[in-house]
Amino acid sequence: MTVLLVALAAAWRYTPLSQFASPPRILAFARYLGHVAWAPFAVAAAYTPAAFILFPRALITLLAIVAFGIWTGLACAAAGILCAALAAYVIGRWLPARLVERLGGSKFESMTPALREHGVMALFAANLVPTPPFVVQSIAAGAIRIDVWHFVLGNLLAIVPSTIAVAIFGHQLMTGLEDPSKVSYLAIGGALVGLALVGYLAGRWLARQAK
Secondary structure: OHHHHHHHHHHHHHOOHHHHOOHHHHHHHHHHHOOOOOHHHHHHHHHHHHHHOOOOHHHHHHHHHHHHOHHHHHHHHHHHHHHHHHHHHHHHHHOOHHHHHHHHOHHHHHHHHHHHHHHHHHHHHHOOOOOOOHHHHHHHHHHOOOOHHHHHHHHHHHHHHHHHHHHHHHHHHHHHHHOHHHOOHHHHHHHHHHHHHHHHHHHHHHHHHHO
16 A cells, blocks of 8 residues: 555656646646636545545645635635545545554554544644645544544644645746746745744654654
């Protein structure tokens, strides 16, 4: 399972699939979607299959923001990410915990105590750390029977910092297309540094819980 997850993640970065998922292609597609009435629902629905093939969800969020504007784009992102998380959570509830433990390996084992003891906080922190993947975290939460409302709240809280960072980047990208002189590199840098800092602190907290 771990090998498969690593292979999928590498495929989107280092193979010809990376050209398909490149920002210029995403931007061109976003311009088209902005004129399609049902597109917001389709984009929100796309998060679920994307989660299971490890397609970068930040690119879908960027597409949504560029296509529909900040507020509609953020709403699509929040709804789509939450639906994807719940789909994986339900799968985890169906699967025996021992099977999920074997599939998840050491990643599942290391995060289980924190998920059991700290619920919302652990889910919030885990979603801000690159590994294990988002879908694995959600399956693990379902397998160990995390309360569904704790699961939803933890994921909603985790959506906030990452989507704000992508929203800032998307807004500056659109500004740059209209007038490159108006791009605020300070805003972009601040968003990246802020997101990195939150992720670092979350990782430190999870590491302490694992010990």
